[in-house]
Amino acid sequence: MNDMAAIILISVGVLFNIFGCIGLIRLPDVYNRLQAATKCVTLGCCSILLGVMVHFGISGAGFRALVAIPILFFTATVAAHALVRGAYHFGAKLDKRSVKDDYREEVK
Amino acid sequence: MRYLAIFILSLIFWLLVTFKFTLPNIAAGAVASAITAAIFGRYYFHGVGKFLQPRRWLWFIVYLVSFIWACIKANFDVAYRVLHPAMPIRPGIVKVKTTLKSDFARTLLANSITMTPGTITVDIIGDMIYIHWIYIRSEDPALYTRMVTGRFEEYIKKFAE
Numbered sequence: 001m002n003d004m005a006a007i008i009l010i011s012v013g014v015l016f017n018i019f020g021c022i023g024l025i026r027l028p029d030v031y032n033r034l035q036a037a038t039k040c041v042t043l044g045c046c047s048i049l050l051g052v053m054v055h056f057g058i059s060g061a062g063f064r065a066l067v068a069i070p071i072l073f074f075t076a077t078v079a080a081h082a083l084v085r086g087a088y089h090f091g092a093k094l095d096k097r098s099v100k101d102d103y104r105e106e107v108k
Numbered sequence: 109m110r111y112l113a114i115f116i117l118s119l120i121f122w123l124l125v126t127f128k129f130t131l132p133n134i135a136a137g138a139v140a141s142a143i144t145a146a147i148f149g150r151y152y153f154h155g156v157g158k159f160l161q162p163r164r165w166l167w168f169i170v171y172l173v174s175f176i177w178a179c180i181k182a183n184f185d186v187a188y189r190v191l192h193p194a195m196p197i198r199p200g201i202v203k204v205k206t207t208l209k210s211d212f213a214r215t216l217l218a219n220s221i222t223m224t225p226g227t228i229t230v231d232i233i234g235d236m237i238y239i240h241w242i243y244i245r246s247e248d249p250a251l252y253t254r255m256v257t258g259r260f261e262e263y264i265k266k267f268a269e
Contacts, residue, residue: 016183023190031240032199035228036186042223043183060127067124077219077229084230084240100200100247103230103238 002054009051016044028095030087038080045072111149113159118144164267171263178224185225189242198243203236204253213268220260227256
């Protein structure tokens with residue numbers, strides 16, 4: 001039963017990681033690609049870690065997997081913010097399908 | 109007081125990561141936590157008394173549940189956009205006004221926005237948060253402010269301010 005749940009959680013995690021990777025290739029510009037990279041990959045990894053926790057139960061490895069989840073959340077979001085801001089200041093253009101850019105007047 | 113809070117949090121963190129409740133391990137953790145508290149104590153947790161109010165913890169749990177739900181929704185949203193043959197995106201950067209005052213609350217709000225469907229925080233200047241949105245649903249600032257910050261702002265205000 002436990003192994004079944006662990007396998008399901010890990011499979012879902014891998015599936016979402018694949019979606020993130022497809023998004024990284026298909027979406028047009030840096031900003032949209034980072035959206036796919038942060039969201040899908042973060043929850044994918046969280047799901048894998050939960051699967052690890054279910055597999056090991058209440059033990060050292062299980063708790064370490066649980067503690068890794070909030071750390072992953074904070075670092076992934078902060079890294080995404082830093083990359084987006086850095087890309088904008090470097091001068092990466094928004095895709096031509098973009099409809100709005102409020103940030104431009106703030107930077108110039 | 110502030111130093112004590114960060115010391116206790118670091119120690120709990122250390123014990124969870126190592127998961128070994130022997131005396132030498134706890135002593136090593138205490139030393140490491142003391143060093144951490146000495147270096148970072150002055151940056152964090154203005155007003156430690158907030159930790160002791162149960163009402164705030166209750167709101168924190170409400171926030172956590174709604175955050176996890178938004179996170180799962182975000183994943184299906186991005187997966188749908190990525191896998192759809194026509195790629196229904198309408199990206200752009202919008203600015204949203206926040207009413208939160210403390211740095212900690214603002215950081216939390218920015219992180220929440222990054223994890224919710226289709227939005228990613230670019231920058232905070234003054235009271236304005238700049239957000240890259242993968243599919244802009246509306247042109248009206250009042251309406252999209254409501255859509256982006258959602259209920260998070262209220263919840264964070266209740267437990268972190």
